Amino acid sequence: QRDGGVNRLPKPRPAPRTRPARPARPWPARLRRSTIASREEAWAPQPPAHPLMASHDDDEKALGSRKMPRTNRYAKCLVLVCINLSNLVCHSVYSVLASFFPQEARAKGLSDEPIGLVFAVFAAVIFISAPFVSTALNSHGKRAVYVSGQAIVAVGTMFFACADNITNLPAYFSWCFVLRCVQGFGSALEETAAYALIAEIDPEAVSFNLGVTEISTGLGYMIGPTVGGFLFSVGGFALPFVAIGVALLPAILLILWIVPDDRLTGRQQAAAREELAASTPMRHLLARPQIFAIALTAILGNSDYAFLEPTLAGHVESIATSSTAVGMLFSVTSLTYTLAAPLMGWLSHKDKMGPRNVIILGIALQAAGFLLIGPSPLLPLAHRAEEAMSLSVLCGALFLFGLGEAMSMTPLMEDMMLSCVDRKDDAINALSALMTSCFSLGQMIGPLIGSFMAARLGFRWASTLLALGLMLHACVLVYLQRLSKPHQAGSMLAALTGQLPHSPVGADELSALNAHGDDIRVAHGDIDHDDDGGSSDAARLQRKWQS
Structure with a gap:
């Protein structure tokens, strides 16, 4: 009333001015995801039972193009590098003794048979232990089994250095024998878990990853005698074993840092048991002549190389006077095998060749190499054996042997898959186990047969008999090939039915x-x-x- 009788209402307050919401700024690339978070994301368990497989939609294109997804590509590459490094060192453990141990053991008083047992027991323990490692993988996880195997190999290898201080002959042999058993058991754990990890790194590129692993395997066999002979000449008996044992420690630490604990739950263990029960039994595969013949090829292919390990050093004493020279002779075969294996895999896919023809030709080259290494008494130059056994002839024979080894071993898995009358998916697990067992069995019987025959017949006749056995096996493969004609029309039948063409x-x-x-x-x-x-x-x- 005081302002003239006008009842004025208060002015409404204006609504507060609001700015449109801005999208959140992305974190810088280096802070977007921490190293630990990306590592856990890369290895997070997913329903497809592949801990390394990515679950992001934007990575499907990468999976389809056989490339690892960006979210875990670097973790996978790092794991693959660690596996190959440890695989190289573990396989060099097997071959490191070849350049100096036979001479040192003979100086202690051991004969050829105990030396062959020391070489053979390594693969024998792998052959016996490998079928039981799958249970440990299901209960304890791949990382624990893998790291345990590496640690066992490292400890057993370093303790092997103490053998030179033992003067009692039975105690010396027992110490070497037991430690080779320890190394073999650790290698069985490491190799089995490594193949399981490789299968989960990238299921779309398993063949490529396994091929890379085979290269590290060949390099391990190659550098073992060479590095062992060099370290022995520099630091004595103990240095090769201590150096190899210490070299495994970085790989152990990297695997512990990268790979998380992957123990399976009870439901996952039950699913794994069902998958194992649904696979094709190994005894059903061995009942087929084609698969049995190829399995025998795998055994012979590993046993003939293992035959040389305890016997070649004594045979070439007049030419290779040092352990380093003996190691270089072994490296000729290993280097040839490593370089020729990818080429032989490509050649076996050609229609005009096929895996069976490549295998037969490789066995023939191995036999020719063994006839020249002696040289064989059956050759015309047998009466001039001392003159004929020159360094150039030995290197040429070892080159032929390594080339034949690559030709006969690389296409084995493909030939066995073609020879399987069941579906490939059902038989792949049994075939993989069969190949591993055959490789270990060949590594086991090779030193035994080589030491036994070389001690009683001499190296020249022993290598001649082994060459004749290889030729006989090649004739059996030719007969089976002509009997079933698997590689002429079999590829068409396999393309139509998914079945095996050898029947x-x-x-x-x-x-x-x-x-x-x-x-x-x-x-x-x-x-x-x-x-x-x-x-x-x-x-x-x-x-x-x-x-």
């Missing part, structure tokens, strides 16, 4: 053709595709196959 078409294969008649695409000129089914195509294919 004639039976009822199961014919029913598979009839069931999938609509999907048949035959490249052969005189087999047509019918719209009403695949029965006519299957009948023609069966008649042509049986003829």
Whole structure:
């Protein structure tokens, strides 16, 4: 009333002015994700049971292009590098004795048979222990098994250096024998867990990763005698073992830092047992002549190289007077094998060759190498053995042997897959276990047979008998190939049915053709595709196959 009787309402307060929300700024690249967080994300367990597989949608394109996803690519590469480094060192443990241990053991008073046992027991323990490591992988995880194997190998190798201080002959042999058993058990843990880790690093590129691992395996066999002979000449008996044991420690620490604990839960263990029960038993594979013959090839291929380890040093004493020179002779074979293995894998995929032909040619080259290493008494230059055994002839023979080793060993897995009448996915686990067992068995019996025959017949006749055995096995493979003709029309049948081409078409294969008649695409000129089914195509294919 005091302002003239005008009842004025208070002015409303203006609404506060708000700014539009800005999108959050991304963290700088170096702070976007910490190292530990990215490592845990890369190895976080996912439902597909592949801890290393990424679960991000933006990484599907990377998976489809056979490249590791960006979120865990560097962690995978680092794990693969660590596995290959430890694999190289562990395989050099097996071959490091070849350049100096036989001479030192003979100086202590050991004969060739105990020396061969020391070499052979390493692979024997792997052959016995490897089938049981899968249980430890399921219960304790891959990281624990892998690191435990590396630690056992490192400790056993370093304790081997104390053998030179033992003067009692039985105690010296027992010490070396027991420590080689310890090294073999640790290698069984390490190798089995390494293959399991490689299979999970990138399931889309398992073959490539395994190929890289095979290169480190060949390098380990190659540098073992060479490095062992050099370190022995520099620091005596103990230095090679201490150096190799210490070299494993960085790989152990890196694996502990990168790989998290991956123990399986109870449900995952049950799923793993079901998958193992669904796979093809190994005894069913060995019942087939084609697979049995290729398994025997794997045994012979490893045993003939192991044959040289306890015997070659004594045979070339007049030429290679030092342990370093003996190690260089071994490196000729290992280097040839390492460099030729990728080329032989490519050659075995060619239609004109095929894996079986490459294997047979490789066995023939191995036999030729053994005939020249002696040289064999059956050759015309046998009466001039001392003159014929020159350094150039030895290097040429070892080169032929290494090339034949690469040709006969690289296509084995592919040939066994082609020889399996079951589906490849069901038989892959059994085939992998079979190959590992055959490799270890060959490494076990090679030094035993080599030491036994060299002590009683001499190196020249021992290598000659081994060459004749290789030739006989090559003839058996040729006979089986001509009997079943697996590599001529078998590739077409395998493409149609997913079955193995080494056996004639039976009822199961014919029913598979009839069931999938609509999907048949035959490249052969005189087999047509019918719209009403695949029965006519299957009948023609069966008649042509049986003829």
